[in-house]
Amino acid sequence: MTTLLFNTMKPKVVGHVDINPNRLASWHDGHFDTIDEIIEREPQFHQATPDYIEMINHGCLTHMILEQLREIIRGRRQHTFNTANDYHYLQIDVEVHRLKPGWYPCIPGWHCNFITRDEKENIQPDRKKDEKTRHWMVVLGENITPTQFLRTRNVTIKPKKSPQWNVVNEKINKLIEAEKVEPFQVTPGDIIMFRGNELYRGLAAENRCWRYLFRASLFPKNHLCHRPNGTHGEIRTQQQVFLDVSS
Numbered sequence: 001m002t003t004l005l006f007n008t009m010k011p012k013v014v015g016h017v018d019i020n021p022n023r024l025a026s027w028h029d030g031h032f033d034t035i036d037e038i039i040e041r042e043p044q045f046h047q048a049t050p051d052y053i054e055m056i057n058h059g060c061l062t063h064m065i066l067e068q069l070r071e072i073i074r075g076r077r078q079h080t081f082n083t084a085n086d087y088h089y090l091q092i093d094v095e096v097h098r099l100k101p102g103w104y105p106c107i108p109g110w111h112c113n114f115i116t117r118d119e120k121e122n123i124q125p126d127r128k129k130d131e132k133t134r135h136w137m138v139v140l141g142e143n144i145t146p147t148q149f150l151r152t153r154n155v156t157i158k159p160k161k162s163p164q165w166n167v168v169n170e171k172i173n174k175l176i177e178a179e180k181v182e183p184f185q186v187t188p189g190d191i192i193m194f195r196g197n198e199l200y201r202g203l204a205a206e207n208r209c210w211r212y213l214f215r216a217s218l219f220p221k222n223h224l225c226h227r228p229n230g231t232h233g234e235i236r237t238q239q240q241v242f243l244d245v246s247s
Helices: 021-028 036-039 050-056 060-075 166-175
Strands: 004-006 012-016 044-048 091-097 134-140 149-150 156-157 183-185 190-195 209-218 234-236
Touching: 012 060, 021 060, 036 060, 036 209, 044 050, 050 060, 060 091, 060 134, 060 190, 060 209, 156 166
Parallel strands: none
Antiparallel strands: 004 156, 012 190, 044 091, 044 234, 091 209, 134 190, 134 209, 149 183
């Protein structure tokens, strides 16, 4: 029987992004009353470096988070790879969704970053044992449903059948119901740091809302992140939403 291991460390809140629409209005030459109005105008990025985003010079929320994250990384070297250039190795993904009740901004279910959930590929969910990669995530929006992580460390699962992500999701939900593992919701604006083998999930929207997701990833130097088309990033122009058809 295969034993899967997740959450060898706890996710940690390392900062908070204080959003003031009046302060950010100058980026768009206007005044905005709500954070949703700002999110609606934010550009999306795919596997972009900080230098690429600064070159684009658009996206007030993303720039504000990057400024704060730069200081967090410099002040927390023990959590990165202890080099002065860590910030410049970041891989940035920014996603903006306009959601309606019942819509998911990601594939439903518990998962880890950068491990495929395509069951046709038959990938074991914890195969990478990725304890070195660091991620920082921020979710923003009014009336959004928060992202959930697990507070419990060293979560083990022993599936009787093929260890696919749908099995992991089912087992984790049963552990939560039995109060053997503890989930928690991330407050919008919190900067949460987590590793590559820590489980989390996006939840279905309960209201009509705009949702902004920022994720920065720092890989070990022997894991060179893929750059699309040989560049330092690209601007996204579309985004997917998902429905849970299992219920």
